Amino acid sequence: MKMKKLLSLALASVMVLSLAACGGGSGASSSSGSAPAADAGSSDAAGGTLQVNIWDNNQLAGIQEIADAWSAESGVAVKINVVDWDNYWTLLEAGASGGQMPDVFWMHSNTAQMYMENDLLLNLDDYIAADDAIDLNNYYEGIVNLYQSGGHQYALPKDHDTIALLYNQAIFDKYGVETPTDNWTWEDVYNAAAKISEAGAADGVYGYALNTSNNQDGWYNLIYDYGAQVITDDHKGTTIGSDAGKAGMEMVRKILTVAAPQATVAETGTDSLFQSNLVGMITQGSWMINSFYKAESHADYKWAMLPYADVNGNGACDKGERYSAYNGLGWAISANCAMPDQAYSLISYFCNEAGQKKQAELGVTMAGYKGVSEEFSNAFEGMDVSAFVRIEEEGDLFFRPYTRNTTVWEDALQQQGAFLDAWQNPSDPAVMATACDNAQKIIEEAIANE
Amino acid sequence: MGKKKGMTAAEKREAIWGWAFILPTMIGLIVLNFYPVIQTIYQSFCKTGDFGKGNVFIGLGNYTKLLADGEVWQSLWNTVKYAIIEVPFSVVIALLLAVLLNRKMKGVSVYRTIFFLPMVCAPAAVAMVWKWLYNQQFGLLNNLFHTKVAWISDPKIAWISVAVIGVWSILGYNMVLFISGLQEIPHDYYEAADIDGASEIRQFFDITVPLLSPTTFFIVQTRIIGALTVFDLMFMVMDKTNVALSKVQSVVYLFYQYSFTNGNKGLGSALVVILVIFIMILTFILQQAEKKLVYHN
Numbered sequence: 001m002k003m004k005k006l007l008s009l010a011l012a013s014v015m016v017l018s019l020a021a022c023g024g025g026s027g028a029s030s031s032s033g034s035a036p037a038a039d040a041g042s043s044d045a046a047g048g049t050l051q052v053n054i055w056d057n058n059q060l061a062g063i064q065e066i067a068d069a070w071s072a073e074s075g076v077a078v079k080i081n082v083v084d085w086d087n088y089w090t091l092l093e094a095g096a097s098g099g100q101m102p103d104v105f106w107m108h109s110n111t112a113q114m115y116m117e118n119d120l121l122l123n124l125d126d127y128i129a130a131d132d133a134i135d136l137n138n139y140y141e142g143i144v145n146l147y148q149s150g151g152h153q154y155a156l157p158k159d160h161d162t163i164a165l166l167y168n169q170a171i172f173d174k175y176g177v178e179t180p181t182d183n184w185t186w187e188d189v190y191n192a193a194a195k196i197s198e199a200g201a202a203d204g205v206y207g208y209a210l211n212t213s214n215n216q217d218g219w220y221n222l223i224y225d226y227g228a229q230v231i232t233d234d235h236k237g238t239t240i241g242s243d244a245g246k247a248g249m250e251m252v253r254k255i256l257t258v259a260a261p262q263a264t265v266a267e268t269g270t271d272s273l274f275q276s277n278l279v280g281m282i283t284q285g286s287w288m289i290n291s292f293y294k295a296e297s298h299a300d301y302k303w304a305m306l307p308y309a310d311v312n313g314n315g316a317c318d319k320g321e322r323y324s325a326y327n328g329l330g331w332a333i334s335a336n337c338a339m340p341d342q343a344y345s346l347i348s349y350f351c352n353e354a355g356q357k358k359q360a361e362l363g364v365t366m367a368g369y370k371g372v373s374e375e376f377s378n379a380f381e382g383m384d385v386s387a388f389v390r391i392e393e394e395g396d397l398f399f400r401p402y403t404r405n406t407t408v409w410e411d412a413l414q415q416q417g418a419f420l421d422a423w424q425n426p427s428d429p430a431v432m433a434t435a436c437d438n439a440q441k442i443i444e445e446a447i448a449n450e
Numbered sequence: 451m452g453k454k455k456g457m458t459a460a461e462k463r464e465a466i467w468g469w470a471f472i473l474p475t476m477i478g479l480i481v482l483n484f485y486p487v488i489q490t491i492y493q494s495f496c497k498t499g500d501f502g503k504g505n506v507f508i509g510l511g512n513y514t515k516l517l518a519d520g521e522v523w524q525s526l527w528n529t530v531k532y533a534i535i536e537v538p539f540s541v542v543i544a545l546l547l548a549v550l551l552n553r554k555m556k557g558v559s560v561y562r563t564i565f566f567l568p569m570v571c572a573p574a575a576v577a578m579v580w581k582w583l584y585n586q587q588f589g590l591l592n593n594l595f596h597t598k599v600a601w602i603s604d605p606k607i608a609w610i611s612v613a614v615i616g617v618w619s620i621l622g623y624n625m626v627l628f629i630s631g632l633q634e635i636p637h638d639y640y641e642a643a644d645i646d647g648a649s650e651i652r653q654f655f656d657i658t659v660p661l662l663s664p665t666t667f668f669i670v671q672t673r674i675i676g677a678l679t680v681f682d683l684m685f686m687v688m689d690k691t692n693v694a695l696s697k698v699q700s701v702v703y704l705f706y707q708y709s710f711t712n713g714n715k716g717l718g719s720a721l722v723v724i725l726v727i728f729i730m731i732l733t734f735i736l737q738q739a740e741k742k743l744v745y746h747n
Binding site for chain 2: 211264415416
C-alpha cells in the first residue's frame with residue numbers, strides 16, 4: 001500500500017514537473033524541435049550558448065563558418081536556427097510578446113521600426129563607441145540609417161543586395177534569340193520574351209516569369225524606372241497610382257502578356273520554373289545567387305544588369321532610368337539578452353571589415369561594408385555576378401520601400417483587389433490601371449492605420 | 451448520523467488524492483486553455499498594440515468591421531463548403547471500409563494500417579505531397595490523365611481539391627472509431643437475422659446502422675468541429691498569390707492572416723470569437739438532433 005502511494009506521488013510530481021518544463025521551454029526559441037527543452041531556452045550563464053535566428057538557408061553554411069571561427073576565439077557556442085521567412089516573423093513576434101526572443105537575429109526594413117520603437121532591440125551606442133573594429137561611416141548609409149531610431153543604433157549592417165536580370169543562355173541559343181546586354185531596355189525584354197514564348201510554346205518554355213510576389217526583385221524596379229515611387233521618401237505616401245506609376249506597370253503588363261501565366265508561377269514558383277529550364281528570363285536579387293550557382297544547369301545561367309526604361313526616348317540610359325531596389329539586413333540583439341557582451345562581440349565579428357570580407361568571399365551575400373564588392377564578385381568561380389555591382393555605379397538605387405508595418409500593404413498588393421487581378425488578365429490595360437488605383441488606396445489606407 | 455458531519459478520514463484522503471491526480475491537468479487547462487480564451491475575448495474588444503502592449507478598448511469596433519467585410523463572409527462560406535464535402539464523405543467511406551475490414555480475412559491488419567497511415571503523417575508533409583500531385587504543369591494527376599486541369603488554381607474546383615485531401619487524411623481515424631463501434635454490437639443480432647433470412651444489405655441497414663448511431667453521431671460532431679477549424683491544408687497547399695485563395699481560405703486562415711501576418715491581434719481575436727459562437731450554435735442544434743436521430747438501447 002505504502003509503495004503504491006509513493007509511486008503515485010512520484011508520478012504526479014513528474015507530471016507537474018514536465019508541465020512546468022513545457023511552460024518554461026516552449027516558445028523560448030525556434031530551435032528545430034529536436035533540441036531538448038532545457039537547451040532551447042535563451043542563453044544561460046557564462047559559457048552558455050547564443051541562440052541565433054536567421055531565415056535564409058542559402059546563407060547558413062557561410063554564416064555558420066564565421067560563427068564557428070568566433071566560437072573558437074571566445075569559447076561561447078553559437079546555435080543557428082533557420083526559420084523560413086513567413087514563420088520567422090510570426091515566431092519573432094511571439095517571442096517578443098512573451099519576452100523570449102533569440103539572443104541574436106536578423107532585422108529587416110519591413111519591421112525594424114516597430115521593433116526599435118518598442119525597445120525590443122539592444123541599444124548598441126555604447127558598444128559601438130567602445131569598439132575599435134566598427135566605424136559606422138564604413139557602411140552603406142541607407143542601411144545604417146534604417147536601423148536607427150531616436151538617434152540610437154539598434155543593429156549593425158550585415159549586408160546589402162541589388163537586383164539583376166537572370167537568363168538561360170541555352171534557351172536563347174535554342175530559339176535563336178539574342179541574349180540580354182547591359183544596354184537592354186524593358187522593351188527589349190518584352191521582344192525577346194515574345195520570341196521565346198512563341199517559339200517555345202510546343203516545349204512549354206516561356207520567355208519570362210514574374211509573380212505578384214516578385215516585388216523588390218521585380219515590378220517595383222519598373223515603377224521607379226518610370227519615375228514613380230512605391231513609398232515616397234518620407235515613408236508617408238505613394239505615387240504608385242500616378243501616371244508614371246501606371247506607365248511602369250503598363251510595361252509590366254506588356255511583358256506579362258508574353259510571360260508564363262500567373263496560375264503557373266503561383267503553383268510552381270518562378271525560381272523552380274527557371275531552374276527546370278522552362279523560362280528564359282527572370283529578375284532576381286543578389287541574395288539568391290547561391291541557389292542558382294549550385295543548380296544543376298548553372299553553366300547556362302548568366303546575369304545581366306537590370307534593363308532600363310527609355311522614358312525620354314533618346315536611345316540611351318540617362319540618370320533615373322535604370323533603378324535597382326537595394327536593401328540590407330541588420331544583425332540585432334534582443335534587449336533582454338542574458339549575455340549582451342558576448343552577443344555584441346559576435347555581431348561585431350560578423351560586421352567588422354574582416355568578417356564582412358569573409359562573408360563576401362564565401363559568397364554568402366554582398367557586404368554591408370563598403371569596398372569589398374571585388375571579393376564577392378570573385379566568390380562564384382565560373383559565374384559572372386558583376387551585374388549586381390555594376391548597377392551600383394551605372395544605375396541608381398532606391399531603398400526597398402517600407403513603412404512602419406510594411407507587410408499589411410505589401411501582402412495586399414499581391415492579392416485580389418490589387419495586382420493579382422491584372423496578372424490574371426494581362427491583355428487588358430484597363431485592369432492594370434485600375435489595379436494601380438487600388439494599390440494607391442491600399443497603401444494610403446494602411447499608412448493611415450499605422 | 452448527521453448528514454453534514456463531513457467526510458470520514460478515508461474519504462478525505464481519497465478526495466485529496468483525487469484532487470492531486472487531476473491537478474496537473476487542471477493547471478494545464480487553466481494556463482494553456484482558460485487564460486488564453488479569456489485573453490482572446492478581451493482582445494477582441496481592443497485595438498491591440500504592437501507586441502501585446504498598449505491595448506485600447508474599442509468595444510464592438512472589431513466586430514462591426516468584420517461583419518461588414520465581404521471577405522469574412524466568403525471565408526465562412528468557404529469553411530462551410532469544405533465541411534459539406536469533408537464530413538459526409540469521410541464518414542460514409544470510413545463506415546464502408548470499417549464494415550469491410552471488420553471481418554475475418556487475410557491481411558486485415560495490413561489494410562487497417564494502410565488506411566490509418568495518413569493519420570500518422572505530419573499534416574504539413576501530407577499537404578506538400580498533395581500540392582505537387584495537383585500541380586497543373588508537372589503534377590502526377592494531370593500526367594496520369596493527360597489533362598491540364600488547374601486543380602488548385604481554378605476557383606471553381608480548388609475548394610473540392612482541398613477538401614479531398616481532408617477526406618483522405620481523416621479516413622483512417624474515422625475508420626478505427628467505426629471498427630471499435632462495430633465490435634460492440636452483439637453478434638447475436640446478426641445470427642438471428644441470418645436465421646430469419648435477412649440479406650447482408652438488410653442487416654447493414656437494419657442492424658449495423660442503427661446500433662452504430664452513437665458512434666456515428668460522435669464522429670459527425672467532432673468532424674464538423676474539426677472541419678470548421680481547418681487551416682493547415684489551405685496554408686500549405688495554396689500560395690498566397692494563388693487566384694483561388696479567396697474562394698478557398700477558411701476562417702482560421704483569415705484569422706492567421708489578420709493576427710500574425712498583419713499583426714492585428716484584436717481583429718483576429720474577434721474573428722475566432724465569431725467562429726466559436728458559430729460552432730456553439732451548430733453544436734447545440736446537433737445535440738438537439740441527437741435525441742431524435744440516435745438509437746439508444
